Amino acid sequence: MLAVQQLKRVFKGGSAGFRNLHFTVQESEIIGILGTSGCGKSTLLRVLAGLDQNFTGKLKNKDKDGKQPGMMFQEPRLMPWLTVKENIGFGVKDGAGKEVEIQQFIDLVGLTGFENHYPKDLSGGMAQRTAIARALITDPSVLLLDEPFSALDAFTKMQLQDLLLSLWEKRKTTMVLVTHDIDEALYLCDRIFVLKGQPGEQYAELILDDIKKPRQRGSHELAERKSNILNLLDLSRQEAN
Amino acid sequence: MASKTELWQSRASEKKKELLRPLLKERLQGSWLGLIIPMILLISWEIASVRGVFEAHLLPAPTVVLAKISEMAADGSLWSHIWITLYRVFIGFVIGTASAVVIGSFVGYWKLAENLLDSLVQAFRSIPSLAWVPLFILWMGIGEPSKIVLIAVGVFFPVYLNIVAGIQGVDRKLIEVGKIYQFSSLQIVRRIILPSALPSFITGIRSGLGVGWMFVVAAELMGASEGLGYLLVEGQNTYAPDVVIASILLFALLGKGSDSVLKLVETKALHYQDTLANQG
Ligand SMILES: Nc1ncnc2c1ncn2[C@@H]1O[C@H](COP(=O)(O)OP(=O)(O)OP(=O)(O)O)[C@@H](O)[C@H]1O
Numbered sequence: 001m002l003a004v005q006q007l008k009r010v011f012k013g014g015s016a017g018f019r020n021l022h023f024t025v026q027e028s029e030i031i032g033i034l035g036t037s038g039c040g041k042s043t044l045l046r047v048l049a050g051l052d053q054n055f056t057g058k059l060k061n062k063d064k065d066g067k068q069p070g071m072m073f074q075e076p077r078l079m080p081w082l083t084v085k086e087n088i089g090f091g092v093k094d095g096a097g098k099e100v101e102i103q104q105f106i107d108l109v110g111l112t113g114f115e116n117h118y119p120k121d122l123s124g125g126m127a128q129r130t131a132i133a134r135a136l137i138t139d140p141s142v143l144l145l146d147e148p149f150s151a152l153d154a155f156t157k158m159q160l161q162d163l164l165l166s167l168w169e170k171r172k173t174t175m176v177l178v179t180h181d182i183d184e185a186l187y188l189c190d191r192i193f194v195l196k197g198q199p200g201e202q203y204a205e206l207i208l209d210d211i212k213k214p215r216q217r218g219s220h221e222l223a224e225r226k227s228n229i230l231n232l233l234d235l236s237r238q239e240a241n
Numbered sequence: 242m243a244s245k246t247e248l249w250q251s252r253a254s255e256k257k258k259e260l261l262r263p264l265l266k267e268r269l270q271g272s273w274l275g276l277i278i279p280m281i282l283l284i285s286w287e288i289a290s291v292r293g294v295f296e297a298h299l300l301p302a303p304t305v306v307l308a309k310i311s312e313m314a315a316d317g318s319l320w321s322h323i324w325i326t327l328y329r330v331f332i333g334f335v336i337g338t339a340s341a342v343v344i345g346s347f348v349g350y351w352k353l354a355e356n357l358l359d360s361l362v363q364a365f366r367s368i369p370s371l372a373w374v375p376l377f378i379l380w381m382g383i384g385e386p387s388k389i390v391l392i393a394v395g396v397f398f399p400v401y402l403n404i405v406a407g408i409q410g411v412d413r414k415l416i417e418v419g420k421i422y423q424f425s426s427l428q429i430v431r432r433i434i435l436p437s438a439l440p441s442f443i444t445g446i447r448s449g450l451g452v453g454w455m456f457v458v459a460a461e462l463m464g465a466s467e468g469l470g471y472l473l474v475e476g477q478n479t480y481a482p483d484v485v486i487a488s489i490l491l492f493a494l495l496g497k498g499s500d501s502v503l504k505l506v507e508t509k510a511l512h513y514q515d516t517l518a519n520q521g
């Protein structure tokens with residue numbers, strides 16, 4: 001589905017970006033990417049999405065129909081001149097059922113009643129939910145998500161994580177999810193990559209596919225993995241100093 | 242406890258009323274406030290003229306000017322002057338804007354066109370546009386074409402500059418959204434670049450229209466038998482300051498009126514913007 005070898009994209013004479021990435025993502029896998037701020041996670045997603053061609057190494061990002069991955073950016077990136085409804089339908093081809101489908105997604109992300117609001121009248125979390133709906137509605141076979149729930153309260157966040165999982169159950173979408181929330185990564189992902197350094201490099205890989213989804217939030221199993229990750233992050237910090 | 246909630250509720254409903262009132266008030270005040278100072282000036286001018294502070298053959302009283310205007314309105318000459326001037330501004334404005342949109346879009350979007358054309362356009366821009374007058378008269382005579390072309394040339398530059406700036410200033414991040422959806426170049430232009438550049442385009446046509454009014458005066462001064470600019474010349478030649486001032490007044494009214502129309506279009510089209518003006 002998605003495979004990279006020796007992938008590298010650096011800025012500022014090699015002091016920012018990422019390098020030395022090797023991984024292969026299987027179909028319908030959910031990959032989590034953890035790492036400190038500035039270690040190149042968003043840069044990696046841009047390269048995977050095909051937006052940044054100035055990388056070196058090998059990249060395979062097209063699915064069997066030749067389609068590129070879908071992506072939700074770190075910022076909402078809504079079109080200011082379009083309403084919530086129009087923004088969500090931005091990438092949807094015109095046709096019968098478009099309106100119904102848009103309304104479904106508006107309801108799913110909890111924006112019912114805000115269909116005709118403009119981005120200037122939305123809260124940060126509402127803008128982010130609009131962007132989530134816009135990314136999910138086109139149903140790509142590979143979906144790249146850059147901190148999709150970062151602006152949401154704990155409760156809405158859990159709801160939308162479950163929404164993501166239920167879509168995954170239905171469509172078996174392959175996903176790469178950048179997040180700063182370790183619990184979120186543990187709840188959703190089959191594998192987690194930890195990046196470290198500037199430029200970022202792969203520091204560790206955690207395999208969680210032995211724990212079946214849907215998982216129990218706060219279960220003993222996840223708590224164990226969490227302390228594992230925290231140790232890793234701590235180690236990586238010590239090494240950096 | 243109960244009284245406390247009541248207190249809060251009554252505050253809230255009071256607030257609602259307070260919110261409604263200033264809105265209405267503001268609307269009325271906004272349009273009327275602007276009239277106070279002109280009215281005061283006009284009245285003092287009238288009083289000063291009546292008292293003989295200004296010499297009537299140099300600066301006639303406002304009532305005299307108004308009488309002149311209504312006299313011309315009555316014999317019908319006023320309407321034909323206004324109509325021909327409006328017509329020249331309008332046609333020149335449309336031609337200037339249209340060519341600026343076409344060339345500006347190419348230059349803004351397409352690097353090659355920018356390299357080929359932009360320095361040429363900039364060179365032409367640095368020629369004071371009135372310097373074209375003799376050439377246009379040589380080429381096209383003093384009929385309508387030379388006037389309209391002169392106005393179009395004046396309108397062209399502000400519109401062109403704003404379109405190029407608008408297109409080049411489009412947020413790369415929004416264009417990337419289109420790329421994620423595999424939009425074609427045409428779709429990106431139509432669905433992202435043009436709407437993004439709209440505010441700048443509207444600024445351009447508003448200043449273009451202003452320039453259009455400036456240039457219609459120049460065009461009509463250079464030789465015309467009709468139009469508000471012609472009235473200026475005629476007033477000068479016949480020692481009739483009331484005609485000159487009437488014509489200036491009409492220019493002011495028409496210029497302000499046409500700009501208000503564009504301003505209305507602007508507020509309607511750009512209501513989505515999160516700006517100081519749109520606060521509500
Ligand atoms: N176009 C660019 N030109 C120059 N430097 C860049 C560019 N894009 C990113 N960088 C640099 O690359 C580094 C990684 O940026 P990136 O956005 O990928 O970080 P990140 O891991 O997503 O961080 P965060 O968790 O804060 O979102 C930063 O130091 C940033 O300044």
Ligand SMILES: [Mg+2]
Binds near residue numbers: 042074
């Ligand atoms: Mg980032």
